[in-house]
Amino acid sequence: MARVYVDGEALVVEIEGLDKLWALKSRLTIPLVNVRGATADPGIVKEPKGLRAPGAHLPGVIVAGTFHLDGERVFWDVRDPAQAVVIELTDERYNRLVIQVSDPRATVRLIEEATRKP
Amino acid sequence: MFADRGYDGTSVDDLVAALGVHRNSLYKTFGSKRGLYMAALHWHVEHQVRPLVMAVSAAGDITEALHRALATDAAKPGIDLLLRAAVERAPIDPEVAEVVTWCLQELDEALGRVLIAGHPGADETARVAALTTALTATVLGLRLRARAGASDTQTIEASGAVADRLSRHEI
Numbered sequence: 041m042a043r044v045y046v047d048g049e050a051l052v053v054e055i056e057g058l059d060k061l062w063a064l065k066s067r068l069t070i071p072l073v074n075v076r077g078a079t080a081d082p083g084i085v086k087e088p089k090g091l092r093a094p095g096a097h098l099p100g101v102i103v104a105g106t107f108h109l110d111g112e113r114v115f116w117d118v119r120d121p122a123q124a125v126v127i128e129l130t131d132e133r134y135n136r137l138v139i140q141v142s143d144p145r146a147t148v149r150l151i152e153e154a155t156r157k158p
Numbered sequence: 159m160f161a162d163r164g165y166d167g168t169s170v171d172d173l174v175a176a177l178g179v180h181r182n183s184l185y186k187t188f189g190s191k192r193g194l195y196m197a198a199l200h201w202h203v204e205h206q207v208r209p210l211v212m213a214v215s216a217a218g219d220i221t222e223a224l225h226r227a228l229a230t231d232a233a234k235p236g237i238d239l240l241l242r243a244a245v246e247r248a249p250i251d252p253e254v255a256e257v258v259t260w261c262l263q264e265l266d267e268a269l270g271r272v273l274i275a276g277h278p279g280a281d282e283t284a285r286v287a288a289l290t291t292a293l294t295a296t297v298l299g300l301r302l303r304a305r306a307g308a309s310d311t312q313t314i315e316a317s318g319a320v321a322d323r324l325s326r327h328e329i
Binding site: 149 | 190250
């Protein structure tokens with residue numbers, strides 16, 4: 041599970057609970073200008089995830105850590121597909137974050153409002 | 159698909175299947191479902207709404223103008239995505255609201271031009287602007303009713319009745 045909030049001009053993604061043991065990184069701070077968008081996407085969990093970089097792996101139980109697919113680096117932390125949100129980034133270490141949040145709609149709205157062009 | 163199922167009714171699974179693209183390239187290209195939606199909305203405005211507005215503008219009289227705006231012929235590109243955007247996304251997305259407002263104003267102005275051309279001597283007063291706003295609202299309402307099952311005949315008769323009154327009276 042992740043907690044997502046806006047702090048000034050940055051989006052902060054905090055991996056909470058035990059997941060952070062698996063995912064290695066427990067907190068990501070991303071300038072809002074580097075956030076392209078967010079989408080609630082329960083179906084993404086069925087997709088091939090690519091090759092995994094360091095990070096623990098328990099197949100079928102938890103998807104957490106860094107994956108490489110088609111030259112892209114994707115951060116995953118999802119247990120429950122229904123709560124998956126995809127955050128697309130640019131000029132960041134990760135091209136994409138696929139995280140689990142308690143309220144996907146609210147997270148998407150938060151990100152869309154924060155990244156809205158004036 | 160957004161016009162048929164709406165924004166919330168269309169999942170990324172649906173989009174990936176319908177477009178035949180990989181999920182990651184969809185995200186890479188559009189950034190999000192909203193990014194893809196905005197691209198679809200802009201395409202709709204450019205390729206369907208704008209030609210419709212031009213056709214309305216070029217109509218010989220208000221009867222024809224309303225008929226063209228209603229695009230009852232199924233082969234004609236309609237304004238269903240715009241209609242849905244107005245109801246579904248515009249209230250919560252200022253960028254969508256801006257696009258919808260712009261399109262409706264274009265339609266207002268096109269109907270206004272035809273109305274004034276049919277009433278020589280009429281000056282372009284605020285009253286004409288208010289009237290065209292009401293006419294555009296009529297077009298949207300009739301399209302909405304058509305979606306809910308009103309027949310083409312009913313739609314055309316309704317718009318014909320409005321046009322008939324308008325052409326008989328001073329504006």
